[in-house]
Amino acid sequence: MTDQKPYLTGHYTPVVDEVTATGLTVEGALPPELSGRLVRNSHNPKPGITPTHWFKGSGMVYGLRLRDGRAEWYRNRWVRTPALDGAPYMTEHGPDLTASAAGTHVIEHGGRLLALCEANLPFELTPELETVGAYDFAGTLRTAMTAHPKVDPVSGELHFFGSSPVPPFLTYHVADAGGAIVHSAEVPGASASLKHDFAITRGHVVFVEGSVTFDPAEHSGIPYGWKDEQAARIGVMPRGADGARAIRWFSIEPGNMLHVANAYEDSRGRIVLEGPTVDREGFALSWNWWTGAPGRGSEPVSRSYTRRWVVDPVAGTVDERIVDDLPVEFPTLNEEYLGADNRYQYAVSFPDEAGHGGYGVVKYDRVTGARRIRRVGDARMPSEALFVPAADAGGEDDGYLLTVVTDLKQDASRLLVLDASGLDRVATVHLPHRVSAGLHGSWIPDGGRDGSPDRGRVEGRDAQRG
Numbered sequence: 147m148t149d150q151k152p153y154l155t156g157h158y159t160p161v162v163d164e165v166t167a168t169g170l171t172v173e174g175a176l177p178p179e180l181s182g183r184l185v186r187n188s189h190n191p192k193p194g195i196t197p198t199h200w201f202k203g204s205g206m207v208y209g210l211r212l213r214d215g216r217a218e219w220y221r222n223r224w225v226r227t228p229a230l231d232g233a234p235y236m237t238e239h240g241p242d243l244t245a246s247a248a249g250t251h252v253i254e255h256g257g258r259l260l261a262l263c264e265a266n267l268p269f270e271l272t273p274e275l276e277t278v279g280a281y282d283f284a285g286t287l288r289t290a291m292t293a294h295p296k297v298d299p300v301s302g303e304l305h306f307f308g309s310s311p312v313p314p315f316l317t318y319h320v321a322d323a324g325g326a327i328v329h330s331a332e333v334p335g336a337s338a339s340l341k342h343d344f345a346i347t348r349g350h351v352v353f354v355e356g357s358v359t360f361d362p363a364e365h366s367g368i369p370y371g372w373k374d375e376q377a378a379r380i381g382v383m384p385r386g387a388d389g390a391r392a393i394r395w396f397s398i399e400p401g402n403m404l405h406v407a408n409a410y411e412d413s414r415g416r417i418v419l420e421g422p423t424v425d426r427e428g429f430a431l432s433w434n435w436w437t438g439a440p441g442r443g444s445e446p447v448s449r450s451y452t453r454r455w456v457v458d459p460v461a462g463t464v465d466e467r468i469v470d471d472l473p474v475e476f477p478t479l480n481e482e483y484l485g486a487d488n489r490y491q492y493a494v495s496f497p498d499e500a501g502h503g504g505y506g507v508v509k510y511d512r513v514t515g516a517r518r519i520r521r522v523g524d525a526r527m528p529s530e531a532l533f534v535p536a537a538d539a540g541g542e543d544d545g546y547l548l549t550v551v552t553d554l555k556q557d558a559s560r561l562l563v564l565d566a567s568g569l570d571r572v573a574t575v576h577l578p579h580r581v582s583a584g585l586h587g588s589w590i591p592d593g594g595r596d597g598s599p600d601r602g603r604v605e606g607r608d609a610q611r612g
């Protein structure tokens with residue numbers, strides 16, 4: 147009997163095998179500065195397994211190696227965690243932080259490629275995507291790690307947090323550019339509210355606590371649910387060693403935010419924060435899709451609207467408004483502008499709860515208010531669009547967007563390279579099979595973001611292994 151869980155059908159149908167392919171077909175001209183690896187993660191359970199929640203599906207990472215206008219290889223591999231073989235998260239000794247689905251994100255920092263899932267430790271992978279094992283920063287990370295750490299574009303530091311349904315609810319960590327944790331602090335005043343993402347600005351760390359919080363009665367395997375009595379708040383704390391002690395919490399309207407688009411201090415010292423959010427009804431539609439329950443939307447995020455908060459620490463006020471009602475998710479930007487006042491943002495649009503609209507790659511101009519959508523075609527769905535700067539880039543949107551498009555009619559996937567300024571197609575790379583629609587990924591340029599030596603280590607290993 148066919149299983150009708152929405153996250154096992156259509157664009158989300160799991161890939162059933164691991165492949166390695168070389169010399170992929172390229173249409174158009176791949177810009178030579180796109181030399182590096184695109185890696186991306188998805189919840190992709192093994193054949194015959196039906197997870198109780200989309201996010202419980204085992205992680206599968208795929209990678210695409212581009213160099214000098216060629217697409218050299220494609221690989222996909224399950225992340226080999228204890229959970230892949232059925233190990234439970236809760237044991238008689240408490241949570242097992244290594245029992246990770248490892249299916250949310252994959253990043254590189256300090257020369258290590260890490261598959262992330264927010265309730266667990268990261269899992270280190272080789273450049274060829276084979277699993278090394280759980281990584282605890284040489285014994286210095288004793289909490290879970292968010293799947294959305296932030297690289298400070300100025301310092302190269304990795305800022306992240308560990309959240310927990312039991313105290314301490316929130317612990318903040320900073321690793322230096324080489325990957326060593328140099329600061330950890332419990333954040334006072336935090337609650338068990340679900341924290342999937344956060345923000346850093348040049349001067350502050352910004353947490354968001356929404357209306358979704360720990361709910362032991364939720365039996366989908368992810369024990370969270372909407373509670374009206376859970377106060378929604380934004381926490382703003384100065385960066386630095388003593389910042390956590392100075393955190394201030396500001397009340398906001400009920401809601402839940404999955405992803406931050408960006409945050410920054412404006413010229414008046416206010417904190418501006420943007421990201422797609424859902425209200426109570428939108429959350430119920432999404433959650434029911436994520437768990438395969440009745441009463442779900444047509445898509446995993448069919449009522450996710452972009453909100454902007456402006457927190458004035460002096461006046462103690464928050465101005466909050468919906469700035470766009472197009473259902474979007476997976477906000478991205480030129481990450482050199484992470485934490486600074488960015489003009490451009492990108493996202494993926496989804497059909498609304500009635501199935502209207504469609505998938506597309508969206509570009510926002512925050513100065514003019516313009517919104518441009520590039521549709522990718524019938525029965526096609528784009529992945530999170532990653533921005534890669536052009537060689538000798540002059541402007542913020544001088545670069546490319548990389549998105550992998552799944553095509554249900556042709557049962558195939560392609561990397562689509564778009565010019566980020568006009569969203570025109572630059573090149574297409576044909577993957578050897580269809581990949582499952584999933585979550586987040588990274589572009590890892592050869593030589594690192596600034597050619598930093600820590601990134602050279604991975605490339606060195608890459609070269610050794612051929």
Ligand SMILES: [Fe+2]
Pocket residue numbers: 250293294342404405585586
């Ligand atoms: Fe996420």
